[in-house]
Amino acid sequence: MNIGLLGFGVVGRGVYEITEGRTDMQVTKVLCLEDIQLPDAEAVKDIKAIVEDPSIHTVVEAMGGLHPAFEFVRAALQAGKHVVTSNKALVCAFYDELLPLVREKGVSFRCTAAVGGGIGWLSELERSRRVQTITQVGGIMNGTCNYILDNMTTQGLSYEEALRQAQALGYAEANPSTDVDGIDTWHKVILSSNIAFGVSLDPKTVPVAGIRNITAQDVEAFKAHRLVCKLISTGKRTEDGYSAYVQPTLVKQGQPEAAVPMNYNLITFLGDTSERMSFFGQGAGRYPTAYNVVQDLVDVLSGKGFYAPYGGKAAADNGETMRYYVRGGWDGEESENWGSGVITEPVSVDAMHSWLKDHPDGFIAAVAC
């Protein structure tokens, strides 16, 4: 199988290295704006050299960003080529454009590395769907946030110190918004829910709260109550539909989520017969991510399509109530005062996130227990 590789950065180069020497697939062209010399592949600068080349069966998108990645992926699909990508923002933002096109063209479309990096998460959801109804997905899906929160908890660092450390190690970007504001996690839980439940969740109905405003004082208060703060995503079936949200969440010390160290992920699904199944691993990094891209290429070879049927559009309904830790001007009912913040009486997820929108300096964390 001949592969056209779009992009030769962290992930693209990893894919090139892992496929080198395989007999069942080879990268024959690489789209790259810089001048590169490769022993086994031709470097090209025009996407047409790939999408109009009939000898290329599969396109791997490893450019990142929405544009022109979307236009290139669409052109590849329209040309009848299989597509593999690790670009969660792309798949999430253009789900309703890409999936019908994939179905119409009868090609493979895989994105396992988009959620959990090297964890075989989306492929396991696909496997799980064969036998049971998946009732819930979610967990710790962003290694950068986990690194920051873990270092605040275990080393007593301030948010700014922990962020700087994450940036120095290359875990966080100079502009860390995609990670710390929960956008990356939001993309991942929407994509996971779409595949687990066979729907297309409206992203506008999935609220997200990040960790940007957490302070060392907040973390101290959590510790005093034997709680650990993690950024946790949730997508689940409800009695009459779906609910989905991303928010800092306080879990008990000793629980599996509380013990997730450094930049690791812990992602979980619940099923009506398998019960709880969780996956712990490196959620990012060149080789883990490229590993799952190559796994997808093997699945393309074996004729797999997408992970789930393309389901109808659905809105998440987050009327579920829970208690929250809140700091920053909460004037609703409170059950406890923790000094730095208060614990609310049960309040709906939608109401709490709506309050947060009006209080951009505030911080909220759901109480999981």
Added chain:
Amino acid sequence: MNIGLLGFGVVGRGVYEITEGRTDMQVTKVLCLEDIQLPDAEAVKDIKAIVEDPSIHTVVEAMGGLHPAFEFVRAALQAGKHVVTSNKALVCAFYDELLPLVREKGVSFRCTAAVGGGIGWLSELERSRRVQTITQVGGIMNGTCNYILDNMTTQGLSYEEALRQAQALGYAEANPSTDVDGIDTWHKVILSSNIAFGVSLDPKTVPVAGIRNITAQDVEAFKAHRLVCKLISTGKRTEDGYSAYVQPTLVKQGQPEAAVPMNYNLITFLGDTSERMSFFGQGAGRYPTAYNVVQDLVDVLSGKGFYAPYGGKAAADNGETMRYYVRGGWDGEESENWGSGVITEPVSVDAMHSWLKDHPDGFIAAVAC
């Protein structure tokens, strides 16, 4: 696909229930010594009614035990039928009889539920092998031992109290030897290693130490050093072969293994590109186990064979050295005295297990950190 089900106990009944109503497979005959009436399947008492029935494509062995399960499975394979089992003792004990027969007959042979119950562990090793070299497997593979150790650690129970609780909840048998002496874990790590590395490890070269002799005083000493005792299995590639063993192991509080609660499992593989990947879930129970049996049946339908090539026989070599906590007459070099026991200087795994054989009332736990 017509299925002949051997046994109608915990797992067998679960498989029957999950497959009911599926259009791609149906249980048409059930081998059961008791008189049962089933709406959609014929109950039979003679194995010939199944292995000599040309309408049956696949046999599910859910009887447990070595005999006559082995003879029945062998007869089914010889008759050219695909076989699915969750019986780790059977697959492990007769690996060198069954695998060549599977290859000769060109049939499917699946046993995903044999390791990790509902966790898609062996199937993920199979997937992983497609792209990378797996370098290590292992972890917490026995929920009964984890339940006992967790309750000793968190509730301060004695071994006897924790065992009685596990028995009352149905997690441990009246004779708990298979679990607490590490036999179950030993089967699982040998089978996992065979599949991960494509070999047939000689079980006699894989030493096993269990938890039968652990005391509340041992656990107190571990806690004082911020350590948690878990029964951990290891199988790995070494420079010139393989090493494999099962032993109580002291892990640091805050590490993922230390946080595994109740009767859960945490199983891990390391690969040269994916890095660390761990799986956390219910390692036993009717529906999780039956779930993976039915997953195997779907894989039979899609033409999958066994998980890995049947590799040559190999002996594990456990010359690796580590420090141990030892109680019960250790007369080798020691580096620390913990009151209830001592911490040794580094000693080889083989030497330590050999000492334990001569000191059946002793207790050892490897120091992982």
